[in-house]
Amino acid sequence: xxxxxxxxxxxxxxxxxxxxALAADTVAVNPSHPDRYVVxxxxxxxxxxxxxxxxxxxxxxxxxxxxxIANPHLIYPGDIITMTYVNGQPRLGLQRGSVVQLSPQVxxxxxxxxxxxxxxxxxxxxxxxxxxMDQDDLDSAPYVVAFxxxxxxxxxxxxxxxxxxxxTDNQKFDVVRxxxxxxxxxxxxxxxxxxxxxxxxxxxxxxxxxxxxxTDMELETLKGDRLLPVTDDTPLNTFFPxxxxxxxxxxxxxxxxxxxxxxxxxxxxLDRGANxxxxxxxxxxxxxxxxTIRDTVSKNTGETVTLPDETAGxxxxxxxxxxxxxxxxxxxxRALHVLDRVxxx
Numbered sequence: 001x002x003x004x005x006x007x008x009x010x011x012x013x014x015x016x017x018x019x020x021a022l023a024a025d026t027v028a029v030n031p032s033h034p035d036r037y038v039v040x041x042x043x044x045x046x047x048x049x050x051x052x053x054x055x056x057x058x059x060x061x062x063x064x065x066x067x068x069i070a071n072p073h074l075i076y077p078g079d080i081i082t083m084t085y086v087n088g089q090p091r092l093g094l095q096r097g098s099v100v101q102l103s104p105q106v107x108x109x110x111x112x113x114x115x116x117x118x119x120x121x122x123x124x125x126x127x128x129x130x131x132x133m134d135q136d137d138l139d140s141a142p143y144v145v146a147f148x149x150x151x152x153x154x155x156x157x158x159x160x161x162x163x164x165x166x167x168t169d170n171q172k173f174d175v176v177r178x179x180x181x182x183x184x185x186x187x188x189x190x191x192x193x194x195x196x197x198x199x200x201x202x203x204x205x206x207x208x209x210x211x212x213x214x215t216d217m218e219l220e221t222l223k224g225d226r227l228l229p230v231t232d233d234t235p236l237n238t239f240f241p242x243x244x245x246x247x248x249x250x251x252x253x254x255x256x257x258x259x260x261x262x263x264x265x266x267x268x269x270l271d272r273g274a275n276x277x278x279x280x281x282x283x284x285x286x287x288x289x290x291x292t293i294r295d296t297v298s299k300n301t302g303e304t305v306t307l308p309d310e311t312a313g314x315x316x317x318x319x320x321x322x323x324x325x326x327x328x329x330x331x332x333x334r335a336l337h338v339l340d341r342v343x344x345x
Contacts, residue, residue: 026089027053027054027055027058027061027062027089027090028053028054028055029052029053029054029083029090030050030051030052030053030054033051033052033053033083034051034052034083035082035083036080036081036082036083037051037052037080037081038078038079038080038097039075039076039077039078039079039080039081039097039115040077041077043077043115044115044116044117044118044119045059045075045115045116045117045118046117046118046241046330048075048081048115050331052081052083052090052092053090055345056330057241057242057283057316057345059092062089062090062091062092063091063092064091064092064093064094074114075094075114075115076097076113076114076115077097077113077115078097079094079095079096079097080094080095080096080097081093081094081095082094082095117239117241118239118316118328118330119265119328122265122267122328123267123318123319123326123328125257126256126267126318126319126326127318127319129174129197130176130179130194130195130196130197130256131174131176131194131195131197131228132182132192132193132194132195132321132324133176133178133192133193133195133226134192134193134322135190135193138178138193138195138226141226141227141228142162142163142164142165142173142210142226142227143162143163143224143225143226143227144160144161144162144175144221144222144223144224144225144227145161145162145163145209145223146160146161146209146223147159147160147161147221148160148161148211153220153221153222154175154199154214154217154220154221154222154225155214155217155220155221156199156214156215156216156217157213157214157215158213158214158221159204159211159212159213159214160175160201160211160212160213160214160221161209161210161211162209162210162211162212162227163208163209163210164207164208164209164210165203165206165207165208165210165212165227166206166207166208166210167206168203168206169229170203170229170230171202171203172200172201172202172203172229172230173200173201173202173203173212173227173228173229173230174197174198174199174200174201174227174228174230175197175198175199175200175201175214175221175225175226175227176195176196176197176198176225176226176227176228177195177196177198177219177222177225177226178193178194178195178226179193179194179195179196180193180194180254181193181194182194182253182254182269182271182323182324183253183271184253184271185250185251185252185253185271185339186251191271191273191323191324192321192322192323192324194254195226195228196219197218198217198218198219198220198221198225199214199215199216199217199218199219199221200214200215200216200230201213201214201215201227202215212227239280239281239316239318240281241281241282241283241316242281242282242283243282243283243344243345244277244278244279244282244284244344245277245279246277247343247344248272248276248277248278248282248284248342248343248344249272249341249342249343250270250271250272250276250341250342250343251270251271251289251339251340251341251342252268252269252270252286252336252337252338252339252340252341252342253269253270253271253324253338253339254268254269254338255267255268255269255338256268256269256326261335262329262332262335262336262337262338262340263329263332263335263336264313264329264330264331264332265328265329265330266328266329266336267326267327267328267329268315268326268327268329268336269324269325269326269327270284270317270324270325270326270327270342271323271324272323272324272325272342273320273321273322273323273324273325274320274321274322274325275322275323276323278317278320278325279317279320280317280318280319280320281316281317281318282316282317283314283315283316283317283330283345284314284315284316284317284327284342284343284344284345285311285313285314285342285343285344285345286311286312286313286314286315286329286332286336286340286341286342287309287310287311287312287340287341287342287343288309288310288311288312288334288335288336288337288340289309289337289339289340289341290306290307290308290309290310291306291307292304292305292306292307293305293306293307309341310334311333312332312333312334312335312336312340313329313330313331313332313333313334313336314329314330314331314345315327315328315329315330315342316328316330327342
């Protein structure tokens, strides 16, 4: 059986081995790198790699696997990361933080104590919600038409009447509300619609209308809210950072969670998705889009000039839809904005 312990082992092993799939001949080091670093609780693999390397996602290109250490691909608080050079190339190694004994021993630290690759807490709520839907999805989804007992709005434990759910194939549904359109930054084409999570619901009786009971309310349910069946798919929370397999050029078109300023560990929406070759784990560079200004020096009144794009940060895609993606800002060297460009690192 593929247990959660096996999943975690595969996570860290994959991160350290697969991160450098597109390796450069020479990995650039951080000019201020330490010779050694003691891992502390709250660290991530990305953060630690950034202390030694200019591009943290290239960690496995210089990772030395010590066969004398059990599970050398799992890193725990108290472990020591060291940096040396072999034939002029940097090499990172691991020393266990616990005291070494001359007798056989088993490390008692649970696998769950291993540090994560990225701050999962920053993206947890976005791994399954919200959704992105196209117009056909919205038009065909069942929708709320009324509530039981003369309720005007839906709240916890209130029964909702829905058109139409004719089968019992699915027992649980998420209630969502159509939101803003996601548009291509260059063409203005609608790529999909945000679908905000409102509540959960459980099917009581199929039909037209069907009867469901509402639970786990985040917002009050309204007439016209849509229902989507809940699948048993486990959300992806193991990521193998790498460059996209093909050239991808796009833009940031929205920022999630109601924030207006975009910085490190904010979640953004890109106008490129699975159809464009993006996959969860893809790392992309961010360029601040050069603004167009009026040339006040030129003798030609009204003449404008567009300033060049400037390097602004790095992000990692963690969830893809057909034409848009969600990504986590991993590094921001300047203020980021909606419409800033993204491309292969």
